[in-house]
Amino acid sequence: MSAPAAPLPALVCPAGSLPALKAAVDNGADAVYLGFKNDTNARNFAGLNFDPKTMADGIRYAHGKGCEVLLAINTFPQAGRVDAWRRAVDAAADLGVDAIILADVGLLDYACRRHPGQRLHLSVQGSATSYEAINFAHREFGVRRAVLPRVLTLAQVEHVIRNTPVEIEVFGFGSLCVMNEGRCWLSSYACGESPNTVGACSPAKYVKWDKQPGAMETRLNGILIDRFGDDEPAGYPTLCKGRFQVQGETYYALEEPTSLNVLSILPDIVKIGVRAIKVEGRQRSPAYVTQVTRTLRAALDALASDGERYHVKPNWQAELAKVSEGNQATLGAYNRPWR
Amino acid sequence: MNQGFTVPKFRLPGFVAAVGAKLPQWPHALALVAGLNLAVKMRLLPEDSLNTLEDRLFRVRVRDTGGEAAFTYRGGLFRPVFRPGREPDLAFAANLSAFLQLLNRQEDPDTLFFNRELEITGDTELGLVVKNMLDAVEWPSLPRLPLARR
């Protein structure tokens, strides 16, 4: 058995509800990430996330099985309401989570002064793509891990890792955003609300699925963003995934609905020293969490035991393809030729 | 959850729907409403989500059996609605196998929605509340569905 050159990265899985958390823990996650039921987290959807009681139950369950809990407070405090975000940080520290995932520098500053012992992670929404930015967060706020936006090639990720003492976490699976994470205002253009402000892209109250004979139309605050034939797969109702007329042609002008899937480059990800792999999807159900966690666990374990002989099993790909948005998978920016 | 058996994907032949649609629809509605009320009584459904359902009209349609059930939530209870007389606020339609896969937490509603196996129409936010509410339920070990084992 040839041992892998680097330690296996931690598998970080999404939990939008207690059953999803348990599904992640039971299927081999090393850590789960979750959020409060309010706009302090970027998946602030009706009925999703944890109230104080379910949060405490979830933490107890995860810790009981040796799984870490990371709490995302990854939106930006809104003018006049900064206190709500600070209280969320205090609550997270009191709950005894293993780390708080933050995006806003003001909040990072608050957290590291107020709770000096608390481990802090820099959220993908913080949009730090260079080692300089990450090292700044390390120096000023003691950030121990940074989640990289999905905009870097694998070589660029490696470059970051070589030049920072901060652990690096990358995305391994899930729906893709356009390559502008933490800085996207498309949703505000249509609805006046964006992930960074209210914690949701294209909030449901603006979305209308309109059944027409032979087709389904998606409208976002009245703006037609897509039309699906009865046999065509649908996508999330976000502006970036819409089909638009551009110079006489109708197509996915901004981005095709796709999922990121790194199984095929997993050995490279481990080799360059990535410390954690994140699965997107706190808005998805326990069934999704089960399927994705189980599959990535199997792949990581296979890599640990097979080393150089690692290969992607067809049933892993089939399982992931099934839950993918748009039913197509890409390596995203990781293998992009341009920089 | 979901250990030991899987619900296969199937579609009942068209004549089942043709016949089913002619049968009285109230047994479906009663069964569904009884199940939901049991969940309410066991406090499985979070109160804040339930409050947003007040007086809204729902319709569940099983495409391949032709079965249809309309119901509402009022004063702490789900109640069947036999003659809705208006479009529902939220409607679900899918084949029986898809509904069973959902209940069994074997398939993810988003997956079924993307693949067009589950149709959700009406008030999208209400749909999200319902989906997330059902996802968050911690079902006590339910009696197993009487289906073939894997």
Ligand code: SF4
């Ligand atoms: S519009 Fe697209 S890229 Fe922008 S936040 Fe929404 S999902 Fe992400």
